[in-house]
Amino acid sequence: CVVSFRRIIEKGPAQFLSETAAVFLWLEVCLVGCDITDGNTEHLKREHSLMKPYQGVGSSPSSQWDFWGSTLVTSSYVRLTPDERSKQGSIWNTVPCHLKDWEMHVQFKVHGSGKKNLHGDGIAIWYTKDRLHPGPVFGNQDQFLGLALFLDTFRNDLHGMDRSFPYISAMVNNGSVSYDHGKDGRSSELGGCSAEIRNREHDTYLAIRYSKGRLTVMVDVDDKNEWKECIDIGGVRLPTGYFFGASAATGDLSDNHDIISMKLYQLMVEHTPEEENLDWTKIEPSVSLLKSPKDNIDDPTGNFRGTPLTGWKVFLLLLCALLGIVVCAVVGAVVFQKRQERNKRFY
Numbered sequence: 001c002v003v004s005f006r007r008i009i010e011k012g013p014a015q016f017l018s019e020t021a022a023v024f025l026w027l028e029v030c031l032v033g034c035d036i037t038d039g040n041t042e043h044l045k046r047e048h049s050l051m052k053p054y055q056g057v058g059s060s061p062s063s064q065w066d067f068w069g070s071t072l073v074t075s076s077y078v079r080l081t082p083d084e085r086s087k088q089g090s091i092w093n094t095v096p097c098h099l100k101d102w103e104m105h106v107q108f109k110v111h112g113s114g115k116k117n118l119h120g121d122g123i124a125i126w127y128t129k130d131r132l133h134p135g136p137v138f139g140n141q142d143q144f145l146g147l148a149l150f151l152d153t154f155r156n157d158l159h160g161m162d163r164s165f166p167y168i169s170a171m172v173n174n175g176s177v178s179y180d181h182g183k184d185g186r187s188s189e190l191g192g193c194s195a196e197i198r199n200r201e202h203d204t205y206l207a208i209r210y211s212k213g214r215l216t217v218m219v220d221v222d223d224k225n226e227w228k229e230c231i232d233i234g235g236v237r238l239p240t241g242y243f244f245g246a247s248a249a250t251g252d253l254s255d256n257h258d259i260i261s262m263k264l265y266q267l268m269v270e271h272t273p274e275e276e277n278l279d280w281t282k283i284e285p286s287v288s289l290l291k292s293p294k295d296n297i298d299d300p301t302g303n304f305r306g307t308p309l310t311g312w313k314v315f316l317l318l319l320c321a322l323l324g325i326v327v328c329a330v331v332g333a334v335v336f337q338k339r340q341e342r343n344k345r346f347y
Contacts (some may be wrong), residue, residue, distance in 0.1 A: 048264035066093040080248035083112040088139035090247035092131040101211040112255035120154030120253040138246035164315035193230035235288030240280040
């Protein structure tokens with residue numbers, strides 16, 4: 001609806017400000033609702049999803065998921081490693097993903113008999129060019145091409161006491177960077193958060209969203225049925241045609257690392273003609289930051305100081321600016337109206 005500025009002013013400044021605030025509140029609610037999908041409003045891509053009873057998992061030519069190592073597929077879960085020492089396992093989608101914008105929901109469970117600080121090592125969620133390449137990074141190869149999310153349950157860096165474990169972190173690699181286990185990957189970390197994911201009596205979830213060059217990671221591990229932001233960073237470039245997978249590893253310490261489901265949703269996002277004509281398979285995985293990932297070593301928080309403003313920060317800045325303009329306009333209109341009335345008395 002379009003209402004003339006004069007008609008709104010005639011209602012009085014107080015009512016005008018009240019109605020303006022109500023409009024902004026409504027917009028805020030809409031923005032929150034569009035943040036992370038609940039899995040009902042977007043499109044589930046079954047060829048990239050792993051769900052009970054895990055049909056299509058195996059080594060046959062028609063299988064959409066293949067597994068390796070200590071991985072055990074049951075009717076209730078996919079166990080990447082048992083609670084035993086020196087185990088590695090992984091499961092990988094055999095179908096390359098050609099979606100430009102997507103969101104992955106992972107239900108997982110990490111549990112075992114080890115007491116506090118006597119368990120390890122964790123789970124990794126992958127979107128990479130290569131699959132089924134065993135290695136030292138949570139059961140997968142080092143110097144990979146693509147995106148990795150690490151759910152690290154064991155602290156290796158005894159000097160990094162500023163963060164608690166388990167710790168979730170993200171890494172984008174163009175194949176030239178090695179994951180530093182001794183520093184818990186801090187030198188190549190894009191961002192992260194601590195999360196109590198081990199030995200929980202309820203379901204635990206992770207959501208990974210990639211859209212319009214922005215990577216957002218949310219967790220739901222407190223049995224509150226709500227997402228909590230863990231990572232939000234812009235300037236991320238990921239190609240299409242890569243593979244989704246999950247892996248886990250144990251060392252001298254161990255845990256059961258289970259994947260219950262991995263559900264991929266297509267996000268319906270409009271792109272510019274230039275973006276549509278771009279060959280997304282030729283994009284090199286990268287992140288545009290104001291500082292290098294290696295500078296993260298000197299940052300005690302483990303996060304990038306130079307990352308772009310998040311959507312919430314931009315929204316709040318715009319909201320403050322618009323409210324400031326509205327207040328100035330109202331005051332100006334009231335002053336102008338009073339001057340007009342005063343001038344009329346002189347005639």
